[in-house]
Amino acid sequence: MSTHPIAIIGAGLAGAATAWQLARRGHEVVILERSVPAGEWGSSHGSARILRYTYPDPFYTGLMIEARRGWDELEDLRGERLITPTGSLDYGATRDPAALAAVLADADIPHELLTAAGASARWTGLAFDGPVLWHESAGVIDAEEAVRAMVGLAVAAGAELRQDWAAARVLPHGDDYLVESEAGDVVMASQVVVAAGGWLPALLGGLGLPQEALDAFPRLEVRQEQALHFPHRDPEAAWPTFINKRADIQVYGLPGGRDADFRGQKVAEYNGGRVIGSALEHDRIVDPARRERLVSYVAEALPGLVPEPYAETTCLFTNAPADEFIIDRVGGVTILSPCSGHGAKFAPLLGELAARLVTGSDSGVARFRPLAALAGA
Structure with missing residues (x-):
């Protein structure tokens, strides 16, 4: 079993909730946020x-x-x-x-x-x-305070928060993954959760996913x-x-x-x-x-x-198509995209669903898994 942490890309509502749920279960977690949690360039800023x-x-x-x-x-x-x-x-x-x-x-x-x-x-x-x-x-x-609350609970449970850390790509490395930042910094992870919001389309091609997964991924x-x-x-x-x-x-x-x-x-x-x-x-x-x-x-x-x-x-x-959420994984990369302008209200539950999927204790919600039929998903 890998001794590396689970890396979570993005500290908006979805990423913060997942970090909280994984850390409270005793998993080692590192949160990689391109600015600050609930930052103004993401989708979880503001109080309403x-x-x-x-x-x-x-x-x-x-x-x-x-x-x-x-x-x-x-x-x-x-x-x-x-x-x-x-x-x-x-x-x-x-x-x-x-x-x-x-x-x-x-x-x-x-x-x-x-x-x-x-x-x-x-x-x-x-x-x-x-x-x-x-x-x-x-x-x-209050979206911003909710993010701060969940990140705070995750950190209190042992998670590490790295701010101003803009993920650029994810590279398979044996049974683990290398997450590389735009500045060239590297984090070794056992698994990766991508909760990048509106940044996901630009990041998707750099996640090391097989071509069949990229071809099947819903158009955002x-x-x-x-x-x-x-x-x-x-x-x-x-x-x-x-x-x-x-x-x-x-x-x-x-x-x-x-x-x-x-x-x-x-x-x-x-x-x-x-x-x-x-x-x-x-x-x-x-x-x-x-x-x-x-x-x-x-x-x-x-x-x-x-x-x-x-x-x-x-x-x-x-x-996303039909205003559905995406909570799916290929290998050790889980993509969490509670899309279409209505995901914020579900944040604590989304973190729970993502944590189950990451840990393998639950198959997740089938309708949120467009890639589940692929080999290795």
């Missing part, structure tokens, strides 16, 4: 991610129930709240609130299906034109998304998170926490940003036309907000 149970596929709602237990444990171990309860609204012609309500009912998750008039009376800052689903167990995750699409922060007309109003899907636009919003100086709503268009090759092309420039499109939406659909953004940011979405 939506936690919700609403999915048209009951499979993901069930996963969220499991993940919430992991969040509860993490908060207990951290000794402070990482999720702010807000409740959530789902509405719009293509969101199908009634179908989502049926999934929540089957999972025994409290919810209400309201008329547009009923919802408008309760949430005067939002405009509705059809049925609205409310479920109070939703909230907002990285988008440079942008979010704007709008002030509340009523500073005392309590806003929920929301998802509004219409034929012409799909928008989500949430209280912005630190990202919005605790005084506004973070609003973004889902998959509304430009497609880029990988995080290497992330220029962090907000597109004026896309900004104006979102401002126009706010003026029309969110009367409780002043349609003049006071802050703006860009972020990365890494989309």
